[in-house]
Amino acid sequence: MAAPTAYSLIATDLDGTLLRGDDTFSDRSLAALARAERAGARHLVVTGRPAPRVRSLLDNLGCTGLAVCGQGAQVYDAGAHRLLWSVTLDRELAETALGKIEAEVGEVYAAVDQDGADGLTLIEPGYLMPHPTLPAVRVERRAELWDRPISKVLLRHPDLSDDALAAAARSVVGSLATVTMSGPGTVELQPCGVTKATGLALAAEHLGLSPARTIAFGDMPNDIPMFGWAAHGVAMADAHPELKAVADEVTTSNEDDGVAVVLERLFGGAVTLARQRVAQYAPKTLSMEP
Numbered sequence: 001m002a003a004p005t006a007y008s009l010i011a012t013d014l015d016g017t018l019l020r021g022d023d024t025f026s027d028r029s030l031a032a033l034a035r036a037e038r039a040g041a042r043h044l045v046v047t048g049r050p051a052p053r054v055r056s057l058l059d060n061l062g063c064t065g066l067a068v069c070g071q072g073a074q075v076y077d078a079g080a081h082r083l084l085w086s087v088t089l090d091r092e093l094a095e096t097a098l099g100k101i102e103a104e105v106g107e108v109y110a111a112v113d114q115d116g117a118d119g120l121t122l123i124e125p126g127y128l129m130p131h132p133t134l135p136a137v138r139v140e141r142r143a144e145l146w147d148r149p150i151s152k153v154l155l156r157h158p159d160l161s162d163d164a165l166a167a168a169a170r171s172v173v174g175s176l177a178t179v180t181m182s183g184p185g186t187v188e189l190q191p192c193g194v195t196k197a198t199g200l201a202l203a204a205e206h207l208g209l210s211p212a213r214t215i216a217f218g219d220m221p222n223d224i225p226m227f228g229w230a231a232h233g234v235a236m237a238d239a240h241p242e243l244k245a246v247a248d249e250v251t252t253s254n255e256d257d258g259v260a261v262v263l264e265r266l267f268g269g270a271v272t273l274a275r276q277r278v279a280q281y282a283p284k285t286l287s288m289e290p
Contacts, residue, residue, distance in 0.1 A: 007041055007266065009207070009214040011068075011200055011226060014047040014057065015131070015183050016219035017236055018259050023133055025060060032260035033061075036267045044068065044203055046196050048182035048222055050113040050151055051076040051083060053121065053134050066206065070113060070151045071180055071190045071222060072199030075206070081117060085202055088115045089177060089191045091146040094153050097169075097176040097189055101155070105168045109156045110142060115149040127156055130185035153177075153189040162187055166221075181240075182222040197225035215266075217251075217259050218243060234262055 010033070012018045018029060033043050045061070046068040047054055054069055055078070064079035075085040094112075102108055109127035114120050121136040122145050123129065129136050139145060145153075157165045166181045169189070173179055177189040204214065216223070216230035219239040227233030227246055235247035236258045244250060251258035263269065 007213055007215040007232070009204060009209045010036055010041050010043045010263070011046045011214055011216040011230060012043065012259055013196075013218040013220070013223055013226075014045060014049065014054070016238075017217050017223075017254055018045075019057070020255055023057070023131075025057075026257055026260070028257045028260045030061070032257075032263040032267070032269050035269050036263050039267050041267070042207060042209065044200070044207075046072070046200050046216070046226055048180070048186070048188070048196075049134075050074065050119060050121070051117050052119055053113075055081075066203045068196065068199035068203050070199075071182065071188060071194065072196040072225075073151045073190055073194050075199050075203050076117065083117050084206070085199075086115060086151065087191050087194055088149045089152055089189065091150060093176045094150065094189060095146060097173045098153065098155075100172040100176070101169050104172050105157060105160060105165065107158070108165070109158070110145060111136065111154040112145045112150040113152050113154070115151045119148075119151070126158075127154075128185070130156075130183060151190070155187045155189065156185055157187075180222040182220050188222075195225035196222060197229040200226055200229055215262075217262070219254070234258075 037043060048071045049069060051069040051074050058067055058078045067076045067078055069076050073087050074083055077084050098110060111123040111127045122139050123136045124139055124142045162181050166179055166187045169179045175192050178192055178194055180188045211229050212231050214230040215232045216226045217234045219236040221240050221242045223243055224246055233247045235244045235250045237253040251262050
């Protein structure tokens with residue numbers, strides 16, 4: 001394993017990775033990230049969530065720098081509240097891709113993330129948000145999804161599993177869009193060729209950092225391109241099998257502070273503190289002999 005100074009960039013997914021199920025960060029994770037940053041490493045959030053849906057989480061992390069959002073379609077400056085870079089999904093292509101998918105698997109329910117630092121998430125009738133805590137605006141008919149530029153389309157099928165829906169979509173969409181799966185109930189269409197690695201590479205270049213000194217954490221197939229770009233990829237214990245197959249190592253789950261476990265090994269932290277406590281109390285234990 002590389003020395004603690006080997007990684008100058010820590011790229012973390014949010015849902016299922018750094019975030020716990022209740023959309024909070026553990027104190028242990030925050031402490032591990034803070035220790036790594038004091039050692040000179042930069043932390044970069046790389047998430048499928050669009051910029052408007054990640055702002056409060058970045059505030060909780062104390063992040064005022066860059067974040068990669070929208071599956072790599074957005075590089076967001078949290079301090080300035082503006083997009084440094086964004087790419088949209090052509091709405092005609094998106095509608096065509098959606099039609100091809102429905103011709104293959106029957107009716108699906110769709111939602112879109114609008115482009116922009118203040119874009120909305122719009123959902124058509126029948127679509128259920130996979131994250132009930134995320135705000136969304138329900139429209140009356142699908143045509144309203146295309147009223148403004150979008151960064152991606154989210155799909156759900158009433159019967160098919162996420163894996164089956166993603167596979168079917170890839171088989172018919174071709175070069176119209178990139179198909180990703182980023183979590184339970186979250187199959188997405190995004191601009192062709194755009195992945196988390198796209199946004200990560202742009203943000204890293206802006207920061208003057210390289211893939212050779214990057215460690216990445218994730219849990220779903222949409223993190224595969226990010227693992228391919230980074231020097232070292234760490235999958236969570238309950239990660240999707242496709243991601244585990246390409247990971248360099250597997251840590252514990254997000255609920256068990258899997259990111260912190262690895263960062264503590266690389267930069268010190270909880271283990272070191274535990275040893276200090278043992279050393280502190282050991283003399284008292286020995287002095288209890290008659």
